[in-house]
Amino acid sequence: MKNSTLLQALAVAALAAGCAAPRGGADYDALAERMARTAFRTQGIAKVERVTAIDETLRLCSAADAAGRPLEPAVAKRIEQDNLKTVKWPSDGRFLGDWKKGEQIAQSGRGQTWTDKPDQANGGNCYNCHQIAREEISFGTIGPSLHNYGKLRGVSDPASPAARPIVEYTWGKIWNAKAYNACSNMPRSGHMGNLTEEQIRHIMALLLDPASPVNR
Numbered sequence: 001m002k003n004s005t006l007l008q009a010l011a012v013a014a015l016a017a018g019c020a021a022p023r024g025g026a027d028y029d030a031l032a033e034r035m036a037r038t039a040f041r042t043q044g045i046a047k048v049e050r051v052t053a054i055d056e057t058l059r060l061c062s063a064a065d066a067a068g069r070p071l072e073p074a075v076a077k078r079i080e081q082d083n084l085k086t087v088k089w090p091s092d093g094r095f096l097g098d099w100k101k102g103e104q105i106a107q108s109g110r111g112q113t114w115t116d117k118p119d120q121a122n123g124g125n126c127y128n129c130h131q132i133a134r135e136e137i138s139f140g141t142i143g144p145s146l147h148n149y150g151k152l153r154g155v156s157d158p159a160s161p162a163a164r165p166i167v168e169y170t171w172g173k174i175w176n177a178k179a180y181n182a183c184s185n186m187p188r189s190g191h192m193g194n195l196t197e198e199q200i201r202h203i204m205a206l207l208l209d210p211a212s213p214v215n216r
Contacts, residue, residue, distance in 0.1 A: 044114035061183035076182040084179035086191050087172045095167050102206030105199050133213040150208040151215040158208045174200050
């Protein structure tokens with residue numbers, strides 16, 4: 001559930017429980033945050049702020065979702081431009097790492113719970129929304145299949161100049177998906193610190209290396 005959608009649900013629950021009726025959107029937001037801070041607690045590395053921290057992108061997208069209509073095109077474009085500015089490109093210029101490590105990251109859903117250690121690497125949880133390899137029989141369908149991701153896009157040599165646009169787009173999409181689709185359901189993995197630069201480099205190899213099971 002999106003952070004702001006969760007907060008809205010908490011506000012409705014508060015009203016149902018007999019709390020004073022708020023006057024408008026700002027009152028709902030304040031009530032929802034109070035409810036969240038009452039219902040959740042910080043424990044270990046799991047912080048309450050993960051639930052209550054709502055930036056403009058999440059706020060506008062959740063409002064559009066609640067209203068049952070897409071964002072105005074100009075607003076969506078501005079959100080995408082703002083998020084694109086947050087993308088951090090590889091510090092050493094290398095986009096691809098080891099696809100075998102990338103597969104392990106993509107298939108791991110661990111991380112960011114109160115029982116996890118601060119120095120424990122997070123998983124990418126990619127399988128929860130995407131098919132990754134042809135052999136898989138269980139995968140999420142919120143996102144499109146990633147099978148043959150690089151092959152379908154003509155990336156036979158990720159280091160070639162011709163592949164550069166796809167390579168850069170893929171990196172940016174993993175780092176901050178909302179840079180390309182304002183209200184994308186895909187996590188902003190790099191921007192939010194869910195994955196490190198090195199982890200993203202390995203996932204890039206999983207998607208684009210011709211030797212990867214994704215492209216075989």
